[in-house]
Amino acid sequence: MITGRNGSGKSTLLHQLALLDEYDSGEITIHDQKTSPLSERKRMELRLRELGYIFQEYALIGELSTLENVMLPAMMLGSNKEAKAKALELLEKVDLKDKYRRLPSELSGGEQQRVAIARSLINNPKIIFADEPTANLDTDSSKKVLETFKSLNEKESITVIMVTHEPDELAYASRQIKLADGRIV
Amino acid sequence: MKSKNRLPFYLAFKYVQRGRKWTLLLTVFLVAVAFVNLLFISSLFNGIIKGTNEQIINTMTGNIYIAPKEGEEFIDNKTEAVNILRSVEGVAGVSAQFQLPARLEYNKISGNWQVLAINPDDEAQVTNISEKINAGHYLDESDEDGIILGEQISGGDGVEQNAFSFKGAEVGEKVNLIFNNQSQEFTIRGIFKTKFINADGRAYVTQKALEKMLPEIDDKTSTILVKIQNNQDEDAIISDIRDENINGNIYTWREVAGLMKSVSESFSSINIIMTFVGILIAAATIFIVIYVDIINKRKQIGILRAIGIRPYIIVFSYVILSAIYSVVGVILGTILFFAALVPYFIAYPFQIPIVDVSLILDSGDYVARAEMVMWVSVLSGLIPAVVVTRTKMIDAILGK
Numbered sequence: 001m002i003t004g005r006n007g008s009g010k011s012t013l014l015h016q017l018a019l020l021d022e023y024d025s026g027e028i029t030i031h032d033q034k035t036s037p038l039s040e041r042k043r044m045e046l047r048l049r050e051l052g053y054i055f056q057e058y059a060l061i062g063e064l065s066t067l068e069n070v071m072l073p074a075m076m077l078g079s080n081k082e083a084k085a086k087a088l089e090l091l092e093k094v095d096l097k098d099k100y101r102r103l104p105s106e107l108s109g110g111e112q113q114r115v116a117i118a119r120s121l122i123n124n125p126k127i128i129f130a131d132e133p134t135a136n137l138d139t140d141s142s143k144k145v146l147e148t149f150k151s152l153n154e155k156e157s158i159t160v161i162m163v164t165h166e167p168d169e170l171a172y173a174s175r176q177i178k179l180a181d182g183r184i185v
Numbered sequence: 186m187k188s189k190n191r192l193p194f195y196l197a198f199k200y201v202q203r204g205r206k207w208t209l210l211l212t213v214f215l216v217a218v219a220f221v222n223l224l225f226i227s228s229l230f231n232g233i234i235k236g237t238n239e240q241i242i243n244t245m246t247g248n249i250y251i252a253p254k255e256g257e258e259f260i261d262n263k264t265e266a267v268n269i270l271r272s273v274e275g276v277a278g279v280s281a282q283f284q285l286p287a288r289l290e291y292n293k294i295s296g297n298w299q300v301l302a303i304n305p306d307d308e309a310q311v312t313n314i315s316e317k318i319n320a321g322h323y324l325d326e327s328d329e330d331g332i333i334l335g336e337q338i339s340g341g342d343g344v345e346q347n348a349f350s351f352k353g354a355e356v357g358e359k360v361n362l363i364f365n366n367q368s369q370e371f372t373i374r375g376i377f378k379t380k381f382i383n384a385d386g387r388a389y390v391t392q393k394a395l396e397k398m399l400p401e402i403d404d405k406t407s408t409i410l411v412k413i414q415n416n417q418d419e420d421a422i423i424s425d426i427r428d429e430n431i432n433g434n435i436y437t438w439r440e441v442a443g444l445m446k447s448v449s450e451s452f453s454s455i456n457i458i459m460t461f462v463g464i465l466i467a468a469a470t471i472f473i474v475i476y477v478d479i480i481n482k483r484k485q486i487g488i489l490r491a492i493g494i495r496p497y498i499i500v501f502s503y504v505i506l507s508a509i510y511s512v513v514g515v516i517l518g519t520i521l522f523f524a525a526l527v528p529y530f531i532a533y534p535f536q537i538p539i540v541d542v543s544l545i546l547d548s549g550d551y552v553a554r555a556e557m558v559m560w561v562s563v564l565s566g567l568i569p570a571v572v573v574t575r576t577k578m579i580d581a582i583l584g585k
Contacts, residue, residue, distance in 0.1 A: 064203070076494060
């Protein structure tokens with residue numbers, strides 16, 4: 001988990017690690033592959049196949065149903081049928097299979113974040129990046145999300161890199177990186 | 186087709202299906218209004234130009250106008266010339282008109298108007314004066330003391346040139362025709378109204394009446410009008426007529442339209458300018474509406490990029506969305522135009538002192554304007570989508 005005060009550079013670091021933002025110096029290596037020489041197309045491929053994202057404000061597509069949001073990244077790689085089957089499987093895993101037809105606006109904040117988690121898993125990523133995923137959730141919903149992350153990490157060996165403000169959530173971390181003024185302390 | 190290739194269509198369909206209905210309706214409505222505006226400007230001016238040209242042909246000149254040669258006052262051998270002209274292929278009617286330099290007098294009001302002596306049956310095959318009788322009836326060939334007056338001569342309330350007219354002369358009343366210091370009394374048989382102010386300032390008597398007044402005029406005429414059959418080539422018929430060696434100068438109606446030719450040409454110029462301005466306004470309106478709609482979705486576009494959707498798929502989905510806006514807008518605009526505007530203008534034509542104008546839409550103009558609206562819409566979707574997919578992804582996601 002990445003922690004630190006507001007303005008310490010947590011989100012910037014996460015965005016750079018996740019290849020959503022550019023960096024001026026240093027190098028980010030994912031699975032022994034340096035990312036700075038990669039073209040935008042290669043970076044996009046890497047994002048699609050290896051990385052998953054969860055944003056603070058869920059970042060679901062408002063015009064797509066729960067199921068469609070989850071299956072969307074998989075439609076870039078395979079058939080609709082395969083994407084749909086995998087998406088339903090993941091929705092079952094996050095306990096939302098019965099709400100697969102709902103639009104994001106018809107779900108609670110916790111449910112939307114679980115949809116975002118399901119979406120981040122659709123292409124079997126090796127790493128999931130989560131930017132304050134519990135910031136807008138109540139205690140129960142936050143706990144469910146963190147339990148899901150823990151389970152993904154322990155049972156499916158997926159690395160979860162998460163930014164948080166909440167000291168309670170550090171109990172779920174296997175490693176903590178604390179930032180202050182853009183430096184690891 | 187792979188899911189990836191279907192994805193732009195899939196996304197565009199979802200935007201339409203589940204997007205904000207008011208945004209969709211407003212955008213489509215504005216595209217429709219911009220399209221109707223384009224059609225309206227063009228069709229109104231087409232209506233004015235076509236109406237004006239038809240009025241000139243149908244009330245005053247025919248398609249081909251034959252005048253005496255330079256230095257001559259009349260066309261000789263009128264009967265032979267008329268018969269020759271009738272035999273030319275494609276000619277629908279021929280009418281010889283004798284222009285009387287006469288004065289008309291009624292109730293102590295007198296004035297100089299153009300008085301024409303005609304064979305009523307021949308004239309009815311060339312001009313539509315016989316169909317425009319407002320009161321009374323048209324002339325009979327054997328009528329030797331009957332006259333029909335245009336509305337601008339008879340006058341009355343609502344007549345544009347009432348101040349210079351007989352201010353309400355009616356059918357059955359007498360007018361004097363003063364010609365070569367002779368005065369002859371005529372009875373008003375009918376009053377006609379073509380709505381073309383120039384044609385309505387004319388009066389007609391029969392050839393018989395002329396022969397009675399001027400027996401020495403014999404087989405001469407001032408002008409011969411030729412009406413051609415529909416869809417015939419005017420220039421080809423003029424060429425055929427020239428081969429017949431008619432004793433007169435042969436002109437197309439455009440060459441003798443005079444002032445009306447300038448009016449018609451001015452309307453054509455205004456049409457081009459207004460259409461150009463209309464296109465700019467339509468393009469700006471459509472561009473702004475679609476641009477704002479898509480720029481407002483920059484966060485969504487950023488998210489799509491972040492989860493691995495290729496930029497070309499995102500751009501193409503918005504191009505399809507814009508194309509949907511434009512197609513529906515064009516269909517709605519077409520329905521509004523043909524179901525509301527056209528019937529309205531048929532019921533309440535735009536009135537100018539030349540012709541009652543209704544909307545005339547050329548199919549080529551319709552297609553060109555529809556294509557223009559579609560291209561502008563597609564560009565309006567393409568440009569902001571390309572701009573947003575090229576901005577820093579994180580800025581798009583965070584809405585910076």
